[in-house]
Amino acid sequence: MPAKVAALQVRGRFLTVLALRIDTDRADGPFYAQLDEQFRKTPQFFSGAPVVLDFANVPGLDDPDRIRELVDNLRRRELRVFGVQNAPGFDEAALQTLGLIPVNTGRDAPLPRETTPAPAAAAAPRPAENKVIRSPVRSGQMVVAEHGDLTVIGSVASGAELVAAGNIHVYGSLRGRAIAGCHGNESAHIFCQDLNAELVAIAGLYQTSESLEDAARQRCTHIYLEDEKLRMEVIA
Incomplete structure (x- = not known):
């Protein structure tokens, strides 16, 4: 008898998702003017990226009609909105009618209802799984170190x-995107010998090529978070 071939496979996939934090309960003309200006400045950053709406700063914005209008306006701007986060009061059935799902971040995951009976029963922390790439990273490649640091001995192409x-270490020119602390680690750092990146980000805070500090461009640079802002320190 011929061997049976599975008709499907279930695999995990790491995706870069943008979170668009809504800081006003009035998504009106000024809101869309600012959004359109951001698109004009960094069109490549939003192109094709999946988007989650973050309502942490506007917990009262839970009217389905207002959310529908917001989502429709964003999708007309070709934003691929698929979910919401920090919206505990939203009705899931109403979200489904909008083609949205609730997304829980790692920080917002609920604590388990039952504690372990003794410290000895607690699972050991997962060891870091650092990754070293000993060749240049070409355009179109994506390299992920999901549980540790990433070091590239070579350049990273646009x-x-x-x-x-x-942390991310690049012993060469950094022209593409570098996203450190992808699970929310605010103590992560980015180091590179030649900063000319399209985007750098730590724990969700980012700067694009248009907003990089001029003093750090094409210099050996250390990037880190301080007071919820990305700082760039020229090393040499």
């Missing part, structure tokens, strides 16, 4: 993407 739970 259109390439580095993602790490911990």
